[in-house]
Amino acid sequence: MSVKVQAAIKNERSQPLHDDKGRIRYTVDLTDNVTKDYSDNTPTDARFGDWNKPAMHGVISAFEAKYQFQATGIFSWVGNGFIAYLTPEQAKAIQRDPQVVRISEDHAMEFSAVWVDQPLAGTEIMPWNMSAVAGNQLSGGSVRAYVLDSGVGYHTDLPNVISRISADPLIPAVGCYPHSTHVAGIISAARNNIGVVGVDSSVPVVSVSATAGTPNATFNCGSGSPSIQNISLGLDQIKSLISASGRVGVINISINPQDNTSNYFANTEPLGLKILSMATPTPGYPGAFIAQSAGNYGKLARDYAYNNLSINDGIMVVGAVDINGQPVVRLNSIDGFRSMPIAANQAGSNFGSSVAIWAPGNNIYSTWATWNATLAASSPTAQKARQSGNTTYNIYGQLSGTSMAAPHVAGVAAWLAETGNLTTPAQIETAVRSYARTSGAQDPNTNLPLLMANASGINYTAQPTVEFAIGGVVNDNLITDSATPFSLRYQSIGALSCDLTGYLNNAVWYQNLGFNKEFDWGTVQLSPGNYRWVVNCRSAASTMNSAQATATVTTPPPAPAAAFSFNNVQQPNVTMVGASHPWPSSAASIKEIAYGTQQPFNFSYNSTNTSSCQLNAFYDAIGTSWTPWYTTAMPTYYVWPPVTLDRNYYWWQLTCTGTGGTVTTNFVAHVY
Numbered sequence: 001m002s003v004k005v006q007a008a009i010k011n012e013r014s015q016p017l018h019d020d021k022g023r024i025r026y027t028v029d030l031t032d033n034v035t036k037d038y039s040d041n042t043p044t045d046a047r048f049g050d051w052n053k054p055a056m057h058g059v060i061s062a063f064e065a066k067y068q069f070q071a072t073g074i075f076s077w078v079g080n081g082f083i084a085y086l087t088p089e090q091a092k093a094i095q096r097d098p099q100v101v102r103i104s105e106d107h108a109m110e111f112s113a114v115w116v117d118q119p120l121a122g123t124e125i126m127p128w129n130m131s132a133v134a135g136n137q138l139s140g141g142s143v144r145a146y147v148l149d150s151g152v153g154y155h156t157d158l159p160n161v162i163s164r165i166s167a168d169p170l171i172p173a174v175g176c177y178p179h180s181t182h183v184a185g186i187i188s189a190a191r192n193n194i195g196v197v198g199v200d201s202s203v204p205v206v207s208v209s210a211t212a213g214t215p216n217a218t219f220n221c222g223s224g225s226p227s228i229q230n231i232s233l234g235l236d237q238i239k240s241l242i243s244a245s246g247r248v249g250v251i252n253i254s255i256n257p258q259d260n261t262s263n264y265f266a267n268t269e270p271l272g273l274k275i276l277s278m279a280t281p282t283p284g285y286p287g288a289f290i291a292q293s294a295g296n297y298g299k300l301a302r303d304y305a306y307n308n309l310s311i312n313d314g315i316m317v318v319g320a321v322d323i324n325g326q327p328v329v330r331l332n333s334i335d336g337f338r339s340m341p342i343a344a345n346q347a348g349s350n351f352g353s354s355v356a357i358w359a360p361g362n363n364i365y366s367t368w369a370t371w372n373a374t375l376a377a378s379s380p381t382a383q384k385a386r387q388s389g390n391t392t393y394n395i396y397g398q399l400s401g402t403s404m405a406a407p408h409v410a411g412v413a414a415w416l417a418e419t420g421n422l423t424t425p426a427q428i429e430t431a432v433r434s435y436a437r438t439s440g441a442q443d444p445n446t447n448l449p450l451l452m453a454n455a456s457g458i459n460y461t462a463q464p465t466v467e468f469a470i471g472g473v474v475n476d477n478l479i480t481d482s483a484t485p486f487s488l489r490y491q492s493i494g495a496l497s498c499d500l501t502g503y504l505n506n507a508v509w510y511q512n513l514g515f516n517k518e519f520d521w522g523t524v525q526l527s528p529g530n531y532r533w534v535v536n537c538r539s540a541a542s543t544m545n546s547a548q549a550t551a552t553v554t555t556p557p558p559a560p561a562a563a564f565s566f567n568n569v570q571q572p573n574v575t576m577v578g579a580s581h582p583w584p585s586s587a588a589s590i591k592e593i594a595y596g597t598q599q600p601f602n603f604s605y606n607s608t609n610t611s612s613c614q615l616n617a618f619y620d621a622i623g624t625s626w627t628p629w630y631t632t633a634m635p636t637y638y639v640w641p642p643v644t645l646d647r648n649y650y651w652w653q654l655t656c657t658g659t660g661g662t663v664t665t666n667f668v669a670h671v672y
Contacts, residue, residue: 026103038055048073114461128323129364138191143250147206151209158181161205167234171212172220178368185198187252187411239277253291290306291407302353314426327348338400359453367393432453466493468533482528491518495545501536528554556660560610560663561607565602576666602643613634648670
């Protein structure tokens with residue numbers, strides 16, 4: 001998120017909690033002897049938890065009557081007191097009460113995370129993911145990072161991009177989709193008092209576009225996705241450049257095959273063999289360390305990336321962790337990587353023995369370009385952005401995926417290669433492994449400890465990731481009514497057990513300690529009230545994390561009703577059957593009206609619990625084909641003047657709508 005947005009959120013969180021009437025929520029601490037005049041047999045109030053001491057219920061009742069407010073919670077074990085929304089006048093009056101020790105505003109707190117964003121000089125920030133890998137390093141710039149991707153764009157935070165080339169000389173070197181711009185920022189965004197910093201803010205970046213497709217003349221950029229051919233050509237160009245430099249290089253490949261296709265990067269496939277060739281020094285070629293993304297399908301990485309399990313070949317496949325240090329996975333059947341609308345959501349990080357190392361890959365804030373809202377709305381999998389090859393941007397955005405994890409490792413590798421004066425890809429991999437740390441998190445497939453990339457060998461301890469899904473939405477505040485069922489579940493990764501507490505109208509409803517690390521209520525239907533579920537999960541290392549979901553359940557609006565009346569007698573609805581020519585299901589339901597002798601007649605309709613109505617009228621001279629007569633918006637109640645009709649069949653269809661739904665009623669008459 002942008003610095004301005006972060007500042008706005010920080011400012012909002014600095015404000016006291018308040019209700020929709022502007023009343024601030026206060027915690028009021030009372031004296032230790034405030035209950036001395038109240039019996040332990042005092043009737044308890046159902047609004048508050050039954051664990052509170054009965055005498056305290058009496059105290060609160062007296063305070064509410066005296067100061068004309070309603071408490072939302074009380075406490076009687078960690079001192080005496082209550083919580084309530086108060087007007088300024090009420091707060092001042094209560095503060096003067098001799099039984100009040102203190103009165104304090106309530107403020108929102110944040111759930112903890114292993115890493116947090118850190119402000120730097122000016123408007124620059126060090127995002128959480130940089131803290132996770134000990135980024136914001138500053139090397140001498142002798143080791144180059146080669147980004148084989150869609151083509152890095154021009155950005156004020158990317159002065160370290162020293163060259164832009166395209167595998168296909170007929171396609172512009174800048175890609176229309178700024179995927180590689182985001183990747184380059186993770187590796188090497190400058191330390192310049194604006195935007196963000198990269199892992200190594202001085203490593204030179206060479207952008208090599210593997211995009212294959214028709215050039216976009218409007219934006220002067222390469223459209224389409226990378227192709228096998230252009231990846232091969234790009235690797236060939238990179239090998240030529242590294243050979244000419246005489247210095248070991250670092251290559252980032254945030255590219256994987258699509259789901260359910262062949263793994264073109266397998267170590268026995270042509271691309272896999274080329275990658276191995278890139279990592280193997282030969283006379284005149286010092287070699288390159290390679291970081292490749294594991295893929296985003298929540299499946300075995302061996303089917304989507306290089307899959308030789310060597311630990312010293314200079315090639316590392318990278319999985320993605322979240323802000324808690326846990327692998328990004330689907331929780332509650334909801335995608336773990338959520339990049340909409342600027343990119344497609346995807347299941348989560350690939351895993352398994354082919355993943356050599358892990359790095360941050362969820363909600364990564366980095367350099368970006370203008371995104372096209374019209375195109376983004378056109379398809380969930382459409383190319384979401386446009387980046388001009390002639391424009392320098394100063395925009396930032398969040399993306400998620402192992403594409404974001406790999407450049408963290410590439411940045412760490414470049415830093416360690418230079419500061420350690422490393423000369424071969426194998427030496428670089430050894431250093432990356434040496435400085436990496438385990439944290440208590442495990443690979444979802446092998447259950448082995450995750451090896452987390454770090455430029456300085458800083459230890460950390462992962463904490464569980466836990467999420468609720470209520471009505472299919474993550475950690476949401478659901479507003480519904482008691483007639484409408486909804487789904488409710490929570491799931492965690494990295495947790496040993498969880499404590500679950502349910503609240504009803506701010507009082508504890510139930511509590512399960514040492515409960516399951518995941519639970520599915522299925523379909524829930526509740527009576528009116530304010531509900532909240534809080535789950536606190538702990539890991540084997542006793543680290544904690546929490547999630548909550550809330551539901552405001554109201555009384556359902558009354559169902560609408562409507563009926564016609566003939567000669568002041570309410571008529572039942574006439575059931576119409578047949579698609580091409582609807583006709584009453586029963587001839588007896590047709591109102592027979594004798595021409596002349598039974599006319600004029602009184603005709604009206606009435607509806608209840610509605611706000612608008614639509615009337616459609618038809619006539620049919622011979623009972624075979626309805627002819628539209630009129631269609632008009634109508635009030636919820638209407639009385640026609642005395643009605644006289646020609647000999648025909650007539651059908652009136654009334655549809656009325658209210659907050660409780662829609663109702664349709666029919667009346668059919670035959671004037672003979």
